[in-house]
Amino acid sequence: MRGNQPPPPQPSAAANRNRNRRRPDLTLPLPQRDMSLAVPLPLPPSSAPSSSNSTQLGGGGAPPPLNFSELERINRIGSGSGGTVYKVLHRPSRRLFALKVIHGTYGDEDTIRRQICREIEILRDVDNPSVVRCHDMFDHAGEIQLLLEYMDCGSLEGKLIHNESRLADLSRQILSGLYYLHKRKIVHRDIKPSNLLMNSRNQVKIADFGVSRILSQTMDPCNSAVGTIAYMSPERINTDLNHGKYDGYAGDIWSFGVSILEFYVGHFPFAAGSGDWASLMCAICMSQPPQAPPTASREFRDFINCCLQRDPSKRWPAGKLLNHPFITHNTTTPGATAAVNISNQVHQPHQLLPPRPHFSSA
Secondary structure, X not given: OOOOOOOOOOOOHHHHHHHXXXXXXXXXXXXXXXXXXXXXXXXXXXOOOOOOEEEEOOOOOOOOOOOHHHEEEEEEEEEEOOEEEEEEEEOOOOEEEEEEEEOOOOOOHHHHHHHHHHHHHHHHHOOOOOEOOEEEEEXXXXXXXXXXXXXXXXXXXXXXXXXXXHHHHHHHHHHHHHHHHHHOOXXXXXXXXXXXXXXXXXXXXXXXXXXXXXXXXXXXXXXXXXXXXXXXXXXXXXXXXXXXXXOHHHHHHHHXXXXXXXXXXXXXXXXXXXXXXXXXXXXXXXXXXXXXXXXXXHHHHHHHHHHOOOOHHHOOOHHHHOOOHHHHOOOOOOOOOOOOOOOOOOOOOOEEXXXXXXXEOO
């Protein structure tokens, strides 16, 4: 008879902290909870056995859910703390999709469950041309898998977009998505180039709601420290800057402004000293907001200035920015709130940016 085996050694709290601190993506961990008090949230209800069931995420009149067995994985196109994304083919229709597999076998299970339920809740009713569409959800082999719209040109991370007409149309599309989300009391909280996807029709869409939150009717502030530090607003990093108040909508606008300016200048717009985490936070919280260079048009310089105000109450909301002269004077459909094909516009091709400085918390 095999004797009782001692439990495997658990990593120390210090080891866990060091491992988290070495993460290169500048992402703060979700707030920790007392696991003795944690109550796991239930997974969304399903109508069939978990090994092959699907639950449709869409309103009335939507097509019937797809069969998971009809999906063929082609290759992996992305991965992160929220899971792994694969390019998949629906064999009967020959349509391509992105399949996001959310793994639940690592980390804090309660945190993972809350993240899954949050993302599914948000994606369930989102239907806008400037937001990546979620077509279906599967609970397969113990993993939650989301069938998403496939954006064949990937993310805008590392792109140089110096042509102002093209940048204005790109900005309009992103703002259209933010306007839609904010009207529905949805704050993204992680707007950055890698979460902005493009397809071959030059449509730009907002993706990855893994750290989003639907605000309650009471407009409770969203103060949890999630998101990517490099694109966080000053008052979100240092709550003393705005008397402890955080406006998630204004935070999204700041992140949007930093991203757009990065596309234009070809590098991360803050001077972050030696490139360490502390220098980055000091640059964001203590220095003046970055500005568009003098070579840019007056309209673009003012547009960026309306986004990157240290006082969040002075940042223009998405709806007002859609009517800014930089948008209305440079797009084919001024004030529109839907993505359009801009393939016939003359613009410079995408170019790779020089490597972004590596910020580490170590």
